[in-house]
Each structure stands twice: as C-alpha cells, then as structure tokens.
Amino acid sequence: MIRLENVSKLFAGIARAAVDSLDLSVPEGRTCVLIGPSGCGKTTTMRMVNRLIEPSSGRIIVEGEDVTQADPVLLRRRIGYVIQQVGLFPHMTIAENVATVPKLLGWPAEKIRSRSEEMLALVGLEPAQFLSRYPRHLSGGQRQRVGVARALAADPPVMLMDEPFGAVDPVVRGRLQEEFVAILRRLKKTVIFVTHDIDEAIRMGDVVAIMKDGRLVQYDTPDRLLAAPADAFVADFVGADAALRRLSLVSAADAVEEGAPESSDLRLPASANLRNVLSALLTEGRDGATIVDDESRPLGRITLAAIRARSAGRPAEP
C-alpha cells in the first residue's frame, strides 16, 4: 500500500507548486494510474515516492513505513522503477542489467542467475537467447520488457512506472499493456503508473487519478471516471468517446444474457469486449450476437438493446 498525505512540492525559484496538497492512497496489490496533461505533476508525484525528489511538505507511507525516515538508497531497492527511456546500462549484458538490484542486495550468484532467467521468461523473452546480449541489440519493445524485468527482479512489493510504453509503437504498446497488466495483477504488485493516454489509463488502472496543475481532480475506477466525470476538465479529458471507452471495459463473457441463439445472430468470442460487439453488430447490421467459448459452445446472447441499457446504466459504486 502506498499513501500520500497532503503532499506538496515546490521547486526552488518557481512560485506555483508542482504538486499541491495531494492526498492519494493506492490499496495493496492494485494499480493506480496517474494521468493528466503534460506538466501537471505526475512525474514529480511518482519520484517523491522513491525519494528521487524530496517533498516540501506532507507524508508518504509505503508498506507502512514513512519514506522520509528511510535511507533513500535502501528504499529504492525495495521499490521497482521503470521509466519511459528505459535506461538500460549499455555496457552490461541483459543478465547483468536484470541482476542489478539482487546483486546490490548481495544475493548468492546461483540465485541471481535463476532469478534472472525466471524474470526474462516472465516478460516474454527467451532467457537462453537474451541473457548474454547487450541492450543495443534489442528492439524498443524488447528493451522495455527488460526494463520491467529489471524492476521486478528483487520482487519489490511496490512498482513505479513512468510512461513505460510511451516510446514504443502503438501495436507493440497494446501488446505490452495487455501482458503487463496481467503480470502485475498476478504478482499482486502495488503500482503507481503514469501516463497521459486515457486509453492506457483505463486499460491498466484499477483506479485512476486525474491531475491538473499539481492537484488531484478525480480519483475513481475507470468506469466511474468515464460515466461520471467530476467536472468539465475531466469530461474533456476522457473525451467524447467516453461511452465507447466504458463499453470496452466490459468483456462479452461478463455481459451475456440467457437466451437461445437466433438464426440472424453473429457469433462472437467471449474474449471480445462490448465495444467490439457493438462495432460488429453495427457493421453487419444485426440486432444481436451469440457469444461462444473457445470450443464454439454458445454461452448466451448480447443484443443492441442490452448494450444501450448498459451504457445508460450508472456505474458500480467503488
């Protein structure tokens, strides 16, 4: 768990606070996405958590410990850290890069080796093929995978990720988002994830914190954020597509209703989300779809009317 209590940051010589009286709490094992326009204080907020920046006032608690009381170097070894530019060490192999924190912590060599292999496999890189390579031989997406493997290597309970997929192309970004959201949930990491991309925010976040001028404007689940923006700024930020984005949060498997397949139905897989279903129905000019599982067995139906009703529905209370 990460908790910020009334945290502010004033940089020397700049009148306006970069972060202004921020209260924020990220529950154990959840991902909180910080989002907002450039310069709103996202990076500053994140860097105060591992004390790369010292707060001007307020308290920050990580895993029950006040970070201002901790030794910053030791603190950082307990917090995974991933940045957009990745920052792999170019003069070290992938194995040495991934082993950075375990080595600092004095793990035995054998344990470090097996852990590095495990981490590479986890992020989808074949260990035998990559361990002895150098960063410059990797693609942007592969480097970012190594960056995440390095941050996870010592199994920190908490991860800080600053626009980690900002520099990779959209196709690779989508794949990385999907894979890493699954990994972070499975490992039950408590994560602060910074982005300026609303689609990324609702895909990665259990909760989303929207910031503006150093202040927190709304802190909510992705669904509530899209359905009930707190003010015009948030409404503008989540965009005119908010209704469609909401639909993309719901998987077809979760939305099926009882009903026998009709002959005019489309057949769509359970892995689709409601936005995909709506798009397919409109494209094909149908009123309903039969949702099928991996073995093509029908699970139930989703109709246009049901999608409309869901879209009008109030979001679940958090």
Next chain:
Amino acid sequence: MLDWISANPRIFWTAVENHLWLSGVALLAVMLIALPLGLALTRHRSLANSAIAIVNILRTVPSLALLVIMLPVLGTGFLPSVVALTLYGLPALLLNTYTGLTEVDRDIVEAARGQGLSDVQVMTRIEIPLALPVIFAGIRTAAVQVVSAATLAAFIGGGGLGELITAGMANFNFPQLIAGAVAVALLALLVEIGFASVERVMTRSARMGA
C-alpha cells in the same frame, strides 16, 4: 644519423631516457590532477564553467612560452620542466574527463539511482565506465602533447632529446640534430599508436558484442 648514434650511444640513450622520464612524470602528474579534478567539477557545475574558462586560456599558451614563464618562478632543470609540461598536458585530459562524464546519458544515471545504486556506485559502475573511451582519448592526446613538448625542456635545462637538437644546431652537427628530431618524432608516433591500439581494445570491450 645512425652513424652518429652508434658513435655516441651514451649521449643518445641518456637523452632518450631523460625524455621518457620528463614525459612520464609529467603525464602521471596530469592524470593525478585532471582525473579527480574533472570528476569533482561534474559535481560542482557552477565551478565547472569558470574552471573550463581558465583551462581554455591555458590551452592557448604556446608550450615554449609556458616553459619560459616557469624560468623565473622555478628556475631551470628537471622539476620546472615537469611542472610546465604538466600544465601543458592538463587541459586536454581535464576537458575530456569533464565532458566524458557529463555526456553520459542522464536517463541511464536516473535509472541507476532509481534502482538503488548509491552515489559512489553510480559513479564507479555507470558514469566512469561509460565515460572511459572519452577519458582515454584525453590521456592519449595529453601523452602525445607532453612527449612532443618535452623537446623544448632543453631550453630551460630540463634535458631530453631536445638537447641533441639544440647542441646539434649550436655546433652545426647535423647528424646529431637529425638524430634528436627523428627520435622525438618516432617517440610521439609510438605513443600515439600505442595508446590508440589500447583504446581500440578498450572501446571494443566497453561497447561489447559489436
């Protein structure tokens, strides 16, 4: 020329030996001063600008002028020559040490700090290894400069191969003069080639897996 050397082996080899001592001691002093100073300047950016301005002025002073300026301050002989040569070789290495370190990608340093490397570890494991090729190029430049400029030490009684040249000129002894000049040229060339090949090996292992 070779006849002169075989006729005066002692004079020739003493001059070579003196020359190497002069250059070696001066280069060592350059490294002992420039490496830590360059490192310290990266930690005090405000000081760095004025230091670099001074060093750039120092760089424009001709080597002979530097030697002659030393004359009233330190007198003549080996030590004043070493001091002058040290001042002469200093700028190249100091500038390369400073720029090499400051040009290390800030994102890499940021990532290193974020993983929990201490300031000293960031310096020894990240910044210095990554700056090494540039620093080493500075050592090479300083070495070649010092070896060449050491010829002028003869003007203030510092010895070295320059003595063969000045004596050769004074006595119209052309073989002696040529022996001194060719030996200096060869020495500078050897230093250049030697350092350049070490540099190549180092750069290869630094950028490993080329």
